[in-house]
Amino acid sequence: MKKAIPVLLMMVMLVGVVLAGCGDNSPSSSGKPSGQAERGDSSKDSNASKEPVEITVMLSGPGVPDLDKNPIWQQLSNDLNMDMELNVIASEYDQQLNVKMAGGTPPDLFNIGKVPLTEMGRQGLLLDLEPYLDDMPNVKALYDENLLNKGRVDGTLYALPKRADIPMDSLWIRKDWLERLDLEMPTNLETFKEVALAFTNEDPDGNGKADTYGITGTALYTFAPIFGAYGTGGPGSYAIKGGELVYTTEDPAFREALSYIADLIAAGVVDPEIMANKGTDDQQKAFQGKAGILFRGWGELVKDSYVEQYKSINPDAEWVQVGALEGPGDNYMSVWDLGRTPNRLAIPKSLEKSPEKLEQVLELLNYVTGDGKGQNIVNYGIEGTHYKVENGEVVPLPAMSDLDYSWQMQLTARDELAYLSVKFANQKPYIAFAQEQPRLEVYDSFIPVPQGVVADDKTTYETEEITKFIYGRRPLGDYDQFIETLYKQFQLQLYLDSAEDTLTELGYLQ
Incomplete structure (x- = not known):
């Protein structure tokens, strides 16, 4: 290497x-x-x-x-x-x-x-x-x-x-749909599934048509809060549990999460196009009233222009954040890559x-x-x-909107929370909510790809096979065989060795 x-x-x-x-960073008038x-x-x-x-x-x-x-x-x-x-x-x-x-x-x-x-x-x-x-x-x-x-x-x-x-992403839900169906905000995996079923089967928009899904999203990212409730991350991440390196795809908790996700899909509560959705496809479906739950960043849902957009479609629509779900593993909202x-x-x-x-x-x-x-x-x-400074706080002036390129000049970046609170004052509660959610720490961006392997090949295989598992096209009983293939054909041990060496060198593993 x-x-x-x-x-x-x-x-x-x-x-x-x-x-x-x-x-x-915190502004200073001096x-x-x-x-x-x-x-x-x-x-x-x-x-x-x-x-x-x-x-x-x-x-x-x-x-x-x-x-x-x-x-x-x-x-x-x-x-x-x-x-x-x-x-x-x-x-x-x-x-x-x-x-x-x-x-x-x-x-x-x-x-x-x-x-x-x-x-x-x-x-x-x-x-x-x-x-x-x-x-x-x-x-x-x-x-x-x-x-x-x-x-x-x-x-x-x-x-x-x-x-x-x-962190900017969190779980979002249609509050007006909850109220229409007299449902409580979901707090755990059981109540989450109940709400998803109701949003699919009980006509939450009141149009008399069976045209809604409980959940939409983009690929396996859709299920980040579910993996988090099982105390693990999505596929292909490197975590440390009990002082030991854990590759999430072979974490027993990950397999349990797949079983729960497969049940959701079999119940028909998940947008069948999640694996094909790209860009803002899921956001637009949510705005159009086709689904009532999704996992997204606040910047793609509650910026002023987006609120105006979905309110123009349905003035009663109200998207609100949901806290991390309780589950058998923990209550992480998602992962956070310490190396990013x-x-x-x-x-x-x-x-x-x-x-x-x-x-x-x-x-x-x-x-x-x-x-x-x-x-x-x-x-x-x-x-x-x-901008001007009032009582020690930065207050934007209209001309600040001309500096949409300013991030390029921020060579070492910035104190993100303070900056976003100035730039997006109306969104401060959503920003703080997302930041405060518990996240499972992973180390993905620290880990170099071993020489002689093609990381994209392994990632593609993992994604394809995990998709088969959750859609019932391959039985979960084959999961051990799937892991064995990762080791034999895609040299997973080389990745784990690289991770072990790197994280030990950096002091994260002893």
């Missing part, structure tokens, strides 16, 4: 998954980061007569406005006395990064996915950031070991992960030879992190133009 490959070959073969994400003077305000003021330091930043995702139309970019450049060339690549990002790295012209700061992070780190192309944490006090104060672990390869900190977002991060930032090792540039990159990262002006700029824009 740790064997190096030639640089040029690696650059051709490298494939990375690069995700973009978004967040904020604009001073906690515990120190702002490096961008004070340390640069004395050098204002110097020429700006030129740095290049390369990010993945949708484009951002040019400098003359990007007040965030302008303000950062002014505050830090730098000339930042910002390149945001919408497609084929990994290929373009590979070309620059192989050609000896890497950006000074860039996004990097998990796979290229591993390969480039082992090839010696990336700077070890550990010795530079003291030069970024805001970063050092906010980044604990769990967060830093997301940027490590073989124990070396080759990337600065974006701070993670917060919206993205990672890396610095090429070659930048060591340009100390002025390196200092500027470190100062930029420090400035946009923490409680202070730099974080407020990338989150909310310019004070007085895009």
